[in-house]
Amino acid sequence: MSNFLSYTQENHVVTLTMLDAERRNPLTGNSVVDEFLSAITRIQNDTSVRAVIITGADPAFSTGGDIKTMQKQADPEVNVATIREDYRTGIQRLPLALFNLDVPVIAAVNGPAIGAGLDLACMCDIRIASEKAKFAESFVKLGIIPGDGGAWLLPRVIGLARASEMTFTAEIIDAQRALEYGLVSRVVAHDQLMSAARELAERIAVHPPYAMRMTKKLIREGIHGRLDSVLELSAVFQAVAHKTDEHREAVSAFLEKRPPNFNK
Secondary structure, eight states, X not given: OOSSEEEEEETTEEEEEEOOGGGTOOSSSSSHHHHHHHHHHHHHHOTTOOEXXXXXXXXXXXXXXXXXXXXXXXSTTSOHHHHHHHHHHTTTHHHHHHHHOOSXXXXXXXXEEETHHHHHXXXXXXXXXXXXXXXXXXXXXXXXXXXXXXXXXXXXXXOXXXXXXXXXXXXXXXXXXHHHHTSSSEEEOGGGHHHHHHHXXXXXXXXXXXXXXHHHHHHHHHHHSOHHHHHHHHHHHHHHHHTSHHHHHHHHHHHTTSOOOOOO
16 A cells, blocks of 8 residues: 555454544545555455454544645636546545445544545444544535535435534534434544454454355445345345355354354
């Protein structure tokens, strides 16, 4: 990886850390999208990876778009078609890639997650917050809209009414309010955030990896699919699952009252 994103793997868990702490880990005006996509492709193709943690170098998770990039886009010489294409070939590739990644992803939100930073957290399957975390869907404050998919993501995480309130007011909420909203599943002391995320990732990683990837795929399909379509896909996935070595190992381990071994 290059300078913005670090990729580390310990056993079956990969941690992706945004490293531009001085600029609060911006998601535009740099190589972030290409680096994330490279990491996501690597994870998708590596069957040894069973869980992913995304976090930021302190003091922020990510404060979203780079203001200087926005200033350039407002230049009268930059036309609308160019900006539209920049979004389509830039930041908008990230939610699609994370949505289609079969491996479960945990956002360890260590500080402010603002604008696109909040949306990045919502692209993950699970969010854990440090007590120092803050959240805002703040695009309207800058006279822009959630161009990275936030209008689709946030309502599916916290519901339409609360997502509308956060988006229309652009107000910052703290970690405890985020917990009340269901935006995060827990709040922990700042110095315990990564150990809590790691513990959760390891609880995920002990399970059969192929079944886990198919399970996440089904959950994602269920967000927008009809019940009959998801049931049909479930039947296909289940037929495949019954024929895997990991299913045979799981059943044998259960009957023999021993821990399963999915590293064969």
